[in-house]
Amino acid sequence: MTRTRKPLMLLAAGGSLALMIGAWGFQYIGGMAPCEMCLWQRYPHLIAIAIGLIALRYGEAALAWLGAAMAFTSAAIAGLHTGVERGWWPGFTSCSAQPIGGLSSDELFDRIMTAPVVRCDEVPWEMFGLSMASWNMIASCVLVAIWIAAARKPA
Numbered sequence: 001m002t003r004t005r006k007p008l009m010l011l012a013a014g015g016s017l018a019l020m021i022g023a024w025g026f027q028y029i030g031g032m033a034p035c036e037m038c039l040w041q042r043y044p045h046l047i048a049i050a051i052g053l054i055a056l057r058y059g060e061a062a063l064a065w066l067g068a069a070m071a072f073t074s075a076a077i078a079g080l081h082t083g084v085e086r087g088w089w090p091g092f093t094s095c096s097a098q099p100i101g102g103l104s105s106d107e108l109f110d111r112i113m114t115a116p117v118v119r120c121d122e123v124p125w126e127m128f129g130l131s132m133a134s135w136n137m138i139a140s141c142v143l144v145a146i147w148i149a150a151a152r153k154p155a
Contacts, residue, residue, distance in 0.1 A: 006059040008150035010086055012067055013052020015143045016045040019136060026132070027036075032125060032127035035118040036092070037081040044070040048143070061151045075140035081133035084121050093119045 023042060026032045036040075048070040051063050084091035118124075123131040130138075 003063065003153060004059055005064055005150040005153035006055055006144055008153060009059065009064055009067060011144050012064075012071065012146040012150060013015075013049050013055065015139065015146065016048040016052070016071070019139055020045050020049070023093055023132075026125065030125075033118045035083065037077065038118075038133070041081065041133065042075045044074040045140075048147075064147050065150035066113050067153065068144050071140045071143035071147055075111040075137050075144065078137035078140060079135045082131060085131050085133060086121050087121070092121075097142060 020042060021032070023038070027034055048067050051067045051070065055063055055067075083089050125132055127135070
């Protein structure tokens with residue numbers, strides 16, 4: 001008997017749910033407010049969870065491919081975020097430190113007043129030398145593989 005794709009789709013969606021619970025735990029229990037790029041990484045996972053719920057009714061391969069795209073999107077954003085944290089490339093001006101040379105006092109004041117509370121180029125927590133963004137990238141890549149395996153299974 002051939003196994004269907006629904007269990008794999010639910011496993012992948014459950015993985016996204018676990019990542020979101022972890023992120024919310026760090027935010028609401030650990031008191032670590034997310035930066036803008038952290039929030040961007042969450043949106044594809046939320047969509048993947050919704051796809052998993054839809055998969056309860058419809059186990060179509062197209063849904064699994066969409067789930068893979070969502071997990072890949074989160075992995076890509078997390079990879080970009082990791083690079084910003086490591087200083088491999090500059091972050092967006094909306095959430096990273098920028099040079100202040102050559103600014104007038106009014107421009108500097110405006111920049112200070114519009115600066116976000118949480119910066120994207122700082123690592124607030126890490127484990128084994130990897131930040132939360134790095135761990136999300138790794139976990140999201142695993143979820144991509146699960147979604148693709150689901151897409152390749154028979155209906």
